[in-house]
Amino acid sequence: MSPSKVSVPVTNTVEVEEQIRKELDLGSEVVTIRRNAPAATLYEDGLKERKTTIVSSGALAAYSGAKTGRSPKDKRIIEEETSKDEVWWGPVNKPASEKTWSINRERAADYLRTRDHLYIVDAYAGWDSRYRIKIRVVCARAYHALFMTNMLIRPSAEELANFGEPDFTVWNAGQFPANRNTEGMSSKTTVEINFKAMEMIILGTEYAGEMKKGIFTVMFYLMPVHHDVLTLHSSANQGVEKGDVTLFFGLSGTGKTTLSADPHRALIGDDEHCWSEHGVFNIEGGCYAKCIDLTAEKEPEIFNAIKFGSVLENVVYDPVTRVVDYSNNSITENTRCAYPIDYIPSAKIPCTADKHPSNIILLTCDASGVLPPVSKLTPEQVMYHFISGYTSKMAGTEQGVTEPEVTFSSCFGQPFLALHPMRYATMLANKMHKHSADAWLVNTGWTGSSYTAGGKRCPLKYTRAILDAIHDGSLSKADYETLPIFNLHTPTKVSGVPDSLLNPAKSWVEGPTKYNSAVKALATKFTGNFKIYQDQATSDVLKAGPQL
Ligand SMILES: Nc1ncnc2c1ncn2[C@@H]1O[C@H](COP(=O)(O)OP(=O)(O)OP(=O)(O)O)[C@@H](O)[C@H]1O
Ligand SMILES: O=C([O-])CC(=O)C(=O)O
Ligand SMILES: [Mn+2]
Incomplete structure (x- = not known):
C-alpha cells in the first residue's frame, strides 16, 4: 500500500x-x-x-527614537x-x-x-x-x-x-x-x-x-x-518535580522577568498571564527583559538569550567590536531585549500549566526601604496589597520617570487594566479562596535604608535564596515575628540570607527611631491611597492594611 x-x-x-x-x-x-x-x-x-545593526551576540539592535x-x-x-x-x-x-x-x-x-x-x-x-x-x-x-x-x-x-x-x-x-x-x-x-x-x-x-x-x-x-478568566500582570514558573506553580505579580522593574528565569524551575512566562478554571497560561510567546546592568554572572539565562533572532532596543554598543555595554544608560535606563521564550533553556512549551498556583508572590520595589525582604501574607493582606499595588515606578519604563517614584498601581498593573481594579481583585480573592495558595510580599527594592538616603536594593542572590526557601517549603515552616503598624509576618531565619536583613527595624542604618518614622510615613501613604477603595473593600480587607 x-x-x-x-x-x-x-x-x-x-x-x-x-x-x-x-x-x-x-x-x-x-x-x-x-x-x-x-x-x-x-x-x-x-x-x-x-x-x-547586528551586535556581537547576533542580536538585532534597533532604536525607538525619541x-x-x-x-x-x-x-x-x-x-x-x-x-x-x-x-x-x-x-x-x-x-x-x-x-x-x-x-x-x-x-x-x-x-x-x-x-x-x-x-x-x-x-x-x-x-x-x-x-x-x-x-x-x-x-x-x-x-x-x-x-x-x-x-x-x-x-x-x-x-x-x-x-x-x-x-x-x-x-x-x-x-x-x-x-x-x-x-x-x-x-x-x-x-x-x-x-x-x-x-x-x-x-x-x-x-x-x-x-x-x-x-x-x-x-x-x-x-x-x-x-470569566482573570488576566494578570505577572510572571509564572513551575517546579520541575512537584509541578507547583508560582505567580510573581509586580509592576515594571520589580523582578518578574529576572526572578521567573530560574534554572531549577520551568518558565511559563515573564509578564502577562491568565488564570482560568483549568490553570494558568501565558499570553505571550516571548519575553521582554530589562537589560540595564545585565551580566552573564548574575542573570545567565537572560544574557544567553540575547542572540540571533532577539531584538535589542535602545542599547549602546562599541561601534568597532559591536559588544553591547549593558551598563550604559545614556539613551535610557529602560534598555530592553525581546526574545522568543524558547531561548530560555528552562521554558515550558506550550506555556501553560494545568494546575492552580500554590504560591502567589507580590513583588514590590520599595524605594523607602521600609518593607522587609519577605513577609507571609494572610488572605486579607493579599487582597489589601493587591488592590493597593504599592511599588516604585522605576526610571525609564514610562516617559518622564527618571528616578524611583512612589506609586500605588492597583493589581500591580494599573496602566493596563481595562475594567475597574475591584473586578480583578474580586476574581483573585475567589480563586485564591478556592485553590488556597500561600501568599508572600517580597521587597526587591531598598532594604535597611531608603533610595534617597543612598541605600541599596536587596541583593539579587538574597531574593533568589528567599524564593528557594518558599519553593522548598522551608519558609512556611519558619519562625515568624510581626512588624508593628504594617502587621507583616517576617521569618527570623532564611537559609542563605543574613538574619539582620530580614527585619528592617534591626537593619535600618539610621537607627530604630528614624525607621519608625519612615514606617509611619509609608503607612500614611497606604491609607491615603486606599480611601478610593474603602467603600468596595470588606472590613476584613480594610483591617489588613497598616494600622496607625
Ligand atoms: N533583588 C532583586 N530582585 C530582582 N531584580 C533585581 C533585584 N535587584 C536588582 N534587580 C534588577 O532589577 C531589574 C528587574 O527587572 P525585570 O525585568 O525583572 O522587571 P519586570 O518586573 O520584569 O519589569 P517589566 O514589567 O518592565 O518587564 C533587573 O534589571 C534586575 O537585575
Ligand atoms: O512590557 C513590559 O514588560 C514593560 C512593562 O511592564 C511596562 O511597560 O510597564
Ligand atoms: Mn519583565
Missing part, C-alpha cells in the same frame, strides 16, 4: 496581502508586503533602517456603545470619540500607504487554545515586525495557512505623528484601542512595548468580560 499523501498546507499569504492592499488602498505594485517573514529577512530589511518607554498619558480607549459600560474610565483609560478614532486611523493608514515595505505578523495571544485570540500586526519597521514575531505566539505553517480573519488588528504607524489639532489629542502621540472595531492604532511613538502592552489591555478586557 502506498503511504497516504501528506497534505502540505497551502499558504493564504497572497490573499492576506491582497486584503491589506485593498484596506490601505495600495494601487501600485511597488510596495513589498511581507507576512510572517523569518528573522533573517527581517534582519536584512532592518539593517536598512536608521542606526539598526520615545524609549511607554506613553501612558497618550493612551486612549474609544468610547462606543459595546464597551463603554464595562471600561474603567479614570486615571488610565481616557475616552476618545469615534470621530477622533477615524481621523487617527486614516492618518495611520495614510502613512503606511507611503512605505516601500510593510510587514504583517499574524500570530496568537494566549497559549490555551480555548481562549487564544488571533492578532494581526501591520507595521512599517522590520524591527517592530521582529519584535512582535518574538512576543506573540508563532503559528505553525498549517495554523498560518488556516489563520482566517484576525480577532484584533494593530496598525502601527508609530514613525508618524498624530496631529495635535485633532480633537481629543494632547500631544503628537496616540495609542488608541477600539473594542468595537477590535483594532488599535499607534502614532507618534516607536517604542515597541506599546504593541505588546496594548494587546495586554485587550486581554484585560476580553478574558474577564467574555470568559
